[in-house]
Structures are given as C-alpha cells and as structure tokens.
Amino acid sequence: MRRVMAMAREDLRLTLRERSSLFWIFIAPFLWVAFFSTFNKPQDPSQTQIGLQVIQHDLTPLADQLVEGIRAENIQVQVVRVAQDGAGAAPVASPASDDKKPPRTLEIPAGFGEAIEKRQKIKLPYHQDEDANPQGTFAMTVALHRAIVRLLGAQVLGGFAPADDLVTVSSSWGGGRAIPAGRYQTIPGNLVMFVLIATITYGSALLAAERQKGILRRLAASPMRRFELVAGKALGRVAVALVQVAVFVILSLTVFRIEWGHSPAGLVLLMICFVCAAAAIGMLGGTLFASPDAASGIGIVVVLAMSALGGCWWPSEVMPAWLRSASYVFPTTWAMNGLHELLSWGGTLRDVTTHCLVLALYAAGAASLAAFRLRKVT
Numbered sequence: 001m002r003r004v005m006a007m008a009r010e011d012l013r014l015t016l017r018e019r020s021s022l023f024w025i026f027i028a029p030f031l032w033v034a035f036f037s038t039f040n041k042p043q044d045p046s047q048t049q050i051g052l053q054v055i056q057h058d059l060t061p062l063a064d065q066l067v068e069g070i071r072a073e074n075i076q077v078q079v080v081r082v083a084q085d086g087a088g089a090a091p092v093a094s095p096a097s098d099d100k101k102p103p104r105t106l107e108i109p110a111g112f113g114e115a116i117e118k119r120q121k122i123k124l125p126y127h128q129d130e131d132a133n134p135q136g137t138f139a140m141t142v143a144l145h146r147a148i149v150r151l152l153g154a155q156v157l158g159g160f161a162p163a164d165d166l167v168t169v170s171s172s173w174g175g176g177r178a179i180p181a182g183r184y185q186t187i188p189g190n191l192v193m194f195v196l197i198a199t200i201t202y203g204s205a206l207l208a209a210e211r212q213k214g215i216l217r218r219l220a221a222s223p224m225r226r227f228e229l230v231a232g233k234a235l236g237r238v239a240v241a242l243v244q245v246a247v248f249v250i251l252s253l254t255v256f257r258i259e260w261g262h263s264p265a266g267l268v269l270l271m272i273c274f275v276c277a278a279a280a281i282g283m284l285g286g287t288l289f290a291s292p293d294a295a296s297g298i299g300i301v302v303v304l305a306m307s308a309l310g311g312c313w314w315p316s317e318v319m320p321a322w323l324r325s326a327s328y329v330f331p332t333t334w335a336m337n338g339l340h341e342l343l344s345w346g347g348t349l350r351d352v353t354t355h356c357l358v359l360a361l362y363a364a365g366a367a368s369l370a371a372f373r374l375r376k377v378t
Helices: 002-017 019-037 061-071 112-117 134-157 183-212 215-221 226-256 264-288 292-309 321-329 331-343 349-377
Strands: 050-056 075-083 104-108 126-128
Touching (some): 019 226, 061 134, 226 349, 321 331
Parallel strands (some): 050 104
Antiparallel strands (some): 104 126
C-alpha cells in the first residue's frame, strides 16, 4: 500500500508541476464560470411575456373585452383587426405591427359577440407553429381559458376590469422540472468538463510519456507487483480529479455562493463514482496512444465532444429528443443529471443511486481495459 500511495503522490506532483496544468486546474475554472454564467442567467417568469397574434374578425365590445382579458394574463398580444363592409366584400386587415409574428395565433370569428349574448356555442380557432415552446404553449392555454371564463362570468355577474379584482390567483405548472440555468447549470457543467480535462488529457499524456521513456517497463521489472502498478497509476489520476473537484466546490461556496443540495451523502458518492470513472478513462487513454501529444490532443477532442453532448455546455433539454437519448452512452450525461438532481431538483441519495451505479460500471470497465493494455505495453 505504501508503494501505491507513493506512486499516486508522484503522479499528482508531476501534474501540478506543469504550468499549463496549474492554469487549467486553478485559474481557468474561475474564468469559465464567471464568463458563461453571465450568458446563462435564469429568467424571472413574472417578467417573461408570451406572444400571441389575435386576428379579430368580430369588432364588437365583447371581442375587445376578450383581447383585454388575454392581455391581463401577461400575454403580449398583437391584434390584426379585420373589417367587413356592408356588401360582404373581402376583409381588409388593419396595418400589422413591425414586430415579428408570434408563433401562436387566435382567431375571433365574425358573430362572436352576438353568439355570447345569445348564449350560443362558438369556436375560437387557435394555431401554433411546430417550433413553439411547449412550456409557453401550456401557459398560453391556461391564459386563454382564464380569459374566456372571465368574459363569460362577466356576462352573468357583471363587471370585467381585471385591475379592479380584489383577489388575484397566480398559477404555475407542476407537471415538470425547471430547466437548470445560471450558475446551477454553469458550475456543474464546468466541473464535469474540467475534471475530464485534468484526467483524460494530462493523465493520459503523463502515462503515455512514461511508456515512451520506458519508466513503466522499469517499474514492471521491479519487485512491485502488477496490481500495485495499476492501482498506483489509477489512484494518481483520482487524486488529480479530486483536486479539481475541490477547486470547484471552494469557488462555488466562497465566490459564486450556490448551494450543493441537501444530500451530502448523495453528492459525495456521486463525485467519487464520477472521479473514478474519469480517472479510469484517463488511464485507458494513456495505454492507447504511444506519444503524449497524441494522447492529449485526441483526449481534448473527446472531452469537448462528451461535454457538449452530455449537457455541460447547455441544458440537455434544448437538444432534440433523439440526441438526448443517444447522449446516455457518455458518462458526462449521467454525472450532469445526477448533479442537477441534487442541486436543482432537491434530490437525495436514493435519487442518484442509478447515476452512481452507471458511473461505477464505467470506472470498472475502463479500469479493466487499462489494466489489460498495461500488461501488453509493459
């Protein structure tokens, strides 16, 4: 065990001795989080308005009241009034606004006001574009129903002005989870990416350099057992990854001031499993490439690809469904989902058990392949 720890300490010392690794481990995380969190700020739902184009064929006061009722629901309404002449000529639309056409359209057909007064059914055609935001669509549906109910209630009970109401009701959608944003997206994403950079690029390059210089062969010829050699190299990469994790935790608590959830046990277990998976992948990379330059060059490409597809750069919810499903082949996806579960959605140890198990399987598989490769190259 002493030999294993000595080898791990030496690998950590060699990694931290490099100026470039010092920058990427200690300085770059602060710069990256500070920069990207400014472009990923969460929006205040109360300040967010959803656009709706209303094509108003009916110009009665009841139709106008419906439009005002929709506006009262914090909907940005763009009205196109269509007038009919007495001879039944083609409709003439009022000049439209220069604003971009909203992705949702509601039509108030001719005869709307008369139908309401006579207590008759009438349909309000509603259309939306294919790329309309689902959450916006849900909010729009709620707003339209509330505006219609308000209008019908006003006909029975009297009164219409929303500003005069003594009671207001605020609603929210409880059918889904909020998409992580701001520092709660940026810090976990950069943590996962920089841990992989530290282990896959620097870790694999260091191991490839030792192979190239014959250091591993000399270690294999020493009294050290093969198990101790593999364990020492793996533990060295784990130590580097833990240093990177500690840097992010300290920065987030002292500078950026975010909470790391309410399950310390879940967070510790998830980080241990992810760090072991990253270290094993880094060690495997060092056995696959003969030169340090190839190991670090290809390693950074692999890290960036896994980070982008795994939700480190942006929330995975913005990706197409097929790509989001395919991204589960990467450990970054499991690590990010686990961190979001704990930090953004209030999860516990039980909620990240599957994530930890999958990351542990990544670690075991990559470590087994690395050990097999080390037997062949040493």
